[in-house]
Amino acid sequence: MALKLHFLATPVLFAFSTEEIWDMIVANTNNYAEWKRGQSETVGRPWAPVTKPEMKAFIGVTILMGILKFPRLEDYWQESCKYLRTDLAEVFSSVRYQQISRFLHISDRTQDLPRNPGDESQHDRLQKVRPLIDHCGLKFKDLYQVGKHITVDEAMIPFKGKWGIKQYMKDKPHKWEIKAFVLADATNGYITRFFIYTKKSVETQYPEVGLCTQAVLDLVEDFHHKGPVLYTDNYYTSPDLYMTLHGYDIYATGTLRISRKGCPKELAKSQLPTKSRVRRGFYKHLSKGPLTAGVWFDRRYVYFLSTSHLPSLPDFTIATTERRDGARKVDVLCPPP
Known part of the structure; x- marks a missing residue:
């Protein structure tokens, strides 16, 4: 029926x-x-x-x-x-x-401006939908005020049509997608700011840095000197970015690729115990100025960087988290999130 x-x-x-x-x-x-x-x-x-x-x-x-x-x-x-x-x-x-x-x-x-194949520097690939994108950007900001905890990430938009801005992502469920960089409330996922990546340079106040750092700095401009805590994954996290954000009174925490420029060599995998000789919950950190870099072992080594969790602060404590060890549950030491 x-x-x-x-x-x-x-x-x-x-x-x-x-x-x-x-x-x-x-x-x-x-x-x-x-x-x-x-x-x-x-x-x-x-x-x-x-x-x-x-x-x-x-x-x-x-x-x-x-x-x-x-x-x-x-x-x-x-x-x-x-x-x-x-x-x-x-x-x-x-x-x-x-x-x-x-x-x-x-x-x-x-x-609408005609496309010049010889010079696309002035061509907006999103011009046919630009009025709607700009409108949504304003409404997203006006309708909800995000809290203290914010996050930057990518949002992938599946698209089957022909368009030069599509990205090929071999590990995604949809292989061809349109990439957007978004700033969201870390507690509920509400997107408050965004821009769509079109594979070409965009107007920015930070032309001297790479795309990832540029995306973060552009998205957090409205939060300068307001003291939010920003969370990032290892695609964005770097000592240079976090120091720049700290200069704007924006604190940050995120997972880290230890091979990034400026990361302490003492935390490199070659300087740590092998997996067979380390217990779950192993933790080590190093600090320099406002930066704290750390490594934690669960089933593998996990690296992180932070300017919001300093070991010298009184609220910095090593907590425990529940993990499975075969059929039973065990408590594993874990640094602050």
């Missing part, structure tokens, strides 16, 4: 959008449709300008299709569909949906 799906407006979607952004998308879509149809020698199906309620319904239906996946597009409009019976026919026809999809345009077509 097929289920019947009722459509309800979701406050979450409209919390991140304004009537101005909907008006812009509707106007640019209609403008592009009129221009595109004027370029074609064949008239094709009759076209009526899309309205704002239609555009909102179109976005909602598209989100639905990402959740409920049917074999064919037409299945979403089939009353006798064996998967799920929807009310899409009461919203618009499948033909109308495909028309809107064909002419959907975020940017103003007249403002």
Whole structure:
């Protein structure tokens, strides 16, 4: 027996959008449709300008299709569909949906700059969606104030189309993805700032550093001299980055690749006991100024760097964490997170 799906407006979607952004998308879509149809020698199906309620319904239906996946597009409009019976026919026809999809345009077509294959330094590969990206960036910041604990990481967006900014990630479930650098609240994962990597240099105040360091420094600009604690993984963590952040009163903690420039040689694996001679919970640290580098052995050596956990501070304690040892659970010494 097929289920019947009722459509309800979701406050979450409209919390991140304004009537101005909907008006812009509707106007640019209609403008592009009129221009595109004027370029074609064949008239094709009759076209009526899309309205704002239609555009909102179109976005909602598209989100639905990402959740409920049917074999064919037409299945979403089939009353006798064996998967799920929807009310899409009461919203618009499948033909109308495909028309809107064909002419959907975020940017103003007249403002899009032509691509110059000989010089792409001034070409914005995201120009067709730039107004929406900029709008989301502002809304993400305005709607939620993150707490003291923040984190920087990558967000991978699966994409099957043809686009030069796609990245190949052999170890990911989706091999071809679009990479975004994001700053999020470390307690709940809310993304408050982001930018999409387009494989080309971007305007930054830190052109002298590498991409990873540049991404972190650009994302935390609004947190200078506010004393947050930033968490990073070993892709970003380095002594140089942490010292720069410390100069902005941003404390940091993260896992570390001990081969990074500036890391203490005393903690290199060659200077540590072999796995067969070390017990779980082994811990060693070295400090220099605001930096503390440490190594901890669980099933393998784990390196970390911190400017927020100094051994000289009174709250620096070695705690225990529960681990399995065969069939039983044991307590293993563990440095502060």
